[in-house]
Structures are given as structure tokens and as C-alpha cells.
Amino acid sequence: MxxxxxVRRMSGLPxxxxxxxxxxxxxxxxxxxxxxxxxxxxxxxxxxxxxxxxxxxxxxxxxxxxxxxxxxxxxxxxxxxxxxxxxxxxxxxxxxxxxxxxxxxxxxxxxxxxxxxxxxxxxxxxxxxxxxxxxxxxxxxxxxxxxxxxxxxxxxxxxxxxxxxxxxxxxxxxxxxxxxxxxxxxxxxxxxxxxxxxxxxxPRPEEHHRWAVLSDRPYVSFVALYGAMGLQYQTVSLLLPIWLSAHSDAPRWTVAAVYAVNSGVCVLLQSRIGSRVETPRQGGRAFRIAGLLFLVSCPLMALTADVPAWIAPALAVLAVVVHSLGEVWESSGGYALGFGLAPDHAQGQYQGFFGVGFNAGQALAPVVLTTAVLGLGHTGWLLLGGFFAALGAAGPPVAAWAERTRRPGQDPAPATPGRPAAAPLPDNA
Missing domain, CATH: 1.20.1250.20 (MFS general substrate transporter like domains)
Known part of the structure; x- marks a missing residue:
């Protein structure tokens, strides 16, 4: 696949x-x-x-x-x-x-x-x-x-x-x-x-079973990674609005502005960047880029509490632009890994588990963000940026590990005696 x-990419997007x-x-x-x-x-x-x-x-x-x-x-x-x-x-x-x-x-x-x-x-x-x-x-x-x-x-x-x-x-x-x-x-x-x-x-291979995804350790690791990285969505929708209202002198309309900017960047760039991130290996690299962008955006958001009221809106918008670029790279990497690592015959099962991991992360996000980040103030924002960067750095090795376990047409499985794992795919695959 x-x-x-x-081959299809070399001929242009149809x-x-x-x-x-x-x-x-x-x-x-x-x-x-x-x-x-x-x-x-x-x-x-x-x-x-x-x-x-x-x-x-x-x-x-x-x-x-x-x-x-x-x-x-x-x-x-x-x-x-x-x-x-x-x-x-x-x-x-x-x-x-x-x-x-x-x-x-x-x-x-x-x-x-x-x-x-x-x-x-x-x-x-x-x-x-x-x-x-x-x-x-x-x-x-x-x-x-x-x-x-x-x-x-x-x-x-x-x-x-x-x-x-x-x-x-x-x-x-x-x-x-x-x-x-x-x-x-x-x-x-x-x-x-x-x-x-x-x-x-x-058609499904004989070894397929209803809970196969749970025994696919690389995919489970990827879903855990994606679910944790998903905290970034509520960083803009929940955490930043509370921070702007409670800790900065930014006017109230700033909250509406950051929502609009976040949506606008995603609408304008998602398809363009997403068309460049299609293989699992590219997805892992996209995660790393996203983590670095979040590492920059989180401190910028924190700084909105330390600048005059007339600068805070501009700084908030700049932070959200950087963060939204990270969101586009993160989601594009998630799609490349989520689809690319799943067997064709079990896409439903794998996408179902993918959704469970993401939604579980979203359910925990309000508690984690409001308690850990707001409770620690500026330090919390720095730790959040570092957390995202660490998750992003884990993207390439998780993707490489997952690719080594893929066997065309069969459910992924670890190597066992007499049954070697698939060879890793070349970089230009």
C-alpha cells in the first residue's frame, strides 16, 4: 500500500x-x-x-x-x-x-x-x-x-x-x-x-480476531501517544481562554479572535500539509515537528500575562498561529499512522480503537490542564510545552518500530521462532 x-504521489494528487x-x-x-x-x-x-x-x-x-x-x-x-x-x-x-x-x-x-x-x-x-x-x-x-x-x-x-x-x-x-x-x-x-x-x-486472514488491535503493541503505543498529544486541542479551546481572562489584561474579544485564528489556520493549511504526510515514517516526523511547535507556542501563551493590554492580543494571536501549525502537523501525522499501520481488512477495528484513545485523552484533558498548568502558572506552561516536545520526539521511533512489525495482508504480530517479523521499509517508501 x-x-x-x-507512485501515485509522483504523478500528482488526483x-x-x-x-x-x-x-x-x-x-x-x-x-x-x-x-x-x-x-x-x-x-x-x-x-x-x-x-x-x-x-x-x-x-x-x-x-x-x-x-x-x-x-x-x-x-x-x-x-x-x-x-x-x-x-x-x-x-x-x-x-x-x-x-x-x-x-x-x-x-x-x-x-x-x-x-x-x-x-x-x-x-x-x-x-x-x-x-x-x-x-x-x-x-x-x-x-x-x-x-x-x-x-x-x-x-x-x-x-x-x-x-x-x-x-x-x-x-x-x-x-x-x-x-x-x-x-x-x-x-x-x-x-x-x-x-x-x-x-x-x-477477506480476513486466519489469525485475525476481534481484539487483534489490543495485541498490536506498536499501534497501542501510537494511540497512547496520539491521545496524550490530543491535550493540545483543549490548550486553545479551554486553557488559553481561562488564562487570558484570569491572568492577563487582554480585552475579552481576544478569546473570540484566537478561536477564529485557530480555525482559519487549520482550514487553510490542513489539506496542503496533510498531502505531504502519508506514510507512517512521514507521520512520525510530523509528530516531531508538531512537538517542537508546541514547545514554542506554550511559553508564548504564558507570556500574555506579562505584557501590556495592547500587546497581549497580538501575542495571543501569534502563539495560536504557531500552535495551530503544530495542530495541523500533529493531526496529519496521526492520520498517516492511524491509517497506514492498520491492516486493510481491519480498518474499522483499528479506527475504533484510535477513536477510543483520542476521546479518552480529551476526557482527561480538562482535569490535567486546569489542575497542573493553571495550578503551576508559568512553570506549568513550560512543563506543558516540554511534555508535547517529548511526545513529538517519540513519534519517529514509534513509527519505525511499528513499520518493522507490519506484514502485508496479515495482522501485525511480534516475531516468534520460525516466524520472522517483516523487514523495515526503506526511507523512500
């Missing part, structure tokens, strides 16, 4: 196929709906449903943790019955659960619906990853980078649309956002049903 990818266009359109519509809902969801549950903020947080935590359980089983279903079927089923469940949010009036029902939604979302992520692998052909990582560009754009547009509901601040406005998000799941499903082929399962 890697060798063919190199135009997207019809399945790719359909998958991009479906994902874009879905994420517009997500942007509409996610922006105002907490306000709806607290101000309209009148649930205490602590109960909302507890319910979402329970839902997030339970939702992780669907990753590998849903991926196995996608590998066995085809990824489109599982993806469409998950989208249908999400459309129904989302619409049901307009009817809730107590914490138990809220938590049950949120849990169903998270289970379906995790399943959609596993099946969607397998779908990207099939639709992406020989270049799934490049296609995923292009897809993420449109996904980010969809979230931005949805967030802007939610501003009107927030300005109205009425039950009807919030309800409209929820129904629109439910409709986005349905529309995404229809687009996929019409435009994305029902890819049939690929």
Missing part, C-alpha cells in the same frame, strides 16, 4: 472521486449541525431545561465514558458487514437521540439520551474511519486531511449560525438548533446512502 502511494465528494458533503453537513448545537448546548440544558450545571457536567462525563465502549465492537461490525451500513445506522441513532433532547425534563432522561448519543458517535467514528480508508484508496491520509478541512469549515459556519440563537436567547431558538442538528444527521445519511458505495468486507 505504501509503495503504491509513493481529483476527488464521486465517493469522496459524497463523503465530504455528508461530513460537512453533519458538522454544520454539530457547530449549531455544540455552541449552545450547555446553555440549553441549564437555562431552558433548568438542569444544574453540575448535573449537566456529570451526565456528559458518564455519557463520554460509556461511549468509549462502542469503539472496537462497532469497528468490528464495520469490518464484518461493511462500513457504510454501520455509519448509516449510527447517524440514524444520533438523529433520533438529538431530536429527543427537546423533550427532556430531568437528569436521568438527559443522561440516558446523552449516553446513547455518545455510543452512536463512537460507532460513527469507527465506521467513518473505515469508510475514509476505503474511499481514500491508496491515499487515505491525504483524503482525511482534505476531509478535515471541510469539517472545520462546517463547524465554523455552524458556530456562526448559533450566534443568532444565542442572541435571541429563547426556548424556540435553542429548540431550532437542536432540530437543525438532528436534521444534519439525517441529511448526512441520505447523502452517504446516495453517493457512497456499500463497500463489501475485505
Amino acid at each position: 505504501i509503495g503504491k502511494s509513493a 481529483a476527488p472521486s464521486d465517493p469522496q465528494r459524497a463523503l465530504i458533503a455528508a461530513s460537512f453537513v453533519n458538522r454544520v449541525g454539530n457547530g449549531l448545537f455544540n455552541t449552545a448546548s450547555v446553555l440549553y440544558f441549564t437555562l431552558v431545561v433548568h438542569l444544574p450545571a453540575t448535573q449537566v457536567g456529570a451526565g456528559l462525563t458518564v455519557a463520554g465514558l460509556v461511549g468509549l465502549l462502542a469503539g472496537i465492537p462497532a469497528g468490528n461490525l464495520a469490518d464484518r458487514y461493511g462500513p457504510r451500513r454501520v455509519w448509516l445506522t449510527a447517524l440514524t441513532v444520533q438523529a433520533v437521540t438529538m431530536a429527543a433532547f427537546v423533550l427532556i425534563d430531568d437528569w436521568i432522561v438527559f443522561t440516558l439520551l446523552a449516553t446513547l448519543d455518545r455510543l452512536a458517535a463512537t460507532a460513527a467514528g469507527a465506521a467513518g474511519g473505515a469508510l475514509v480508508a476505503r474511499a481514500g484508496g491508496e491515499r487515505p491520509a491525504a483524503f482525511m486531511a482534505k476531509l478535515r478541512t471541510f469539517v472545520n469549515l462546517g463547524v465554523v459556519l455552524g458556530t456562526l449560525g448559533a450566534a443568532f440563537a444565542l442572541a435571541a436567547d429563547t426556548r424556540a431558538a435553542y429548540t431550532a438548533l437542536i432540530i437543525a442538528n438532528a436534521a444534519s444527521f439525517a441529511c448526512a445519511g441520505l447523502l452517504a446512502l446516495v453517493g457512497v458505495p456499500d463497500y463489501r468486507p475485505l
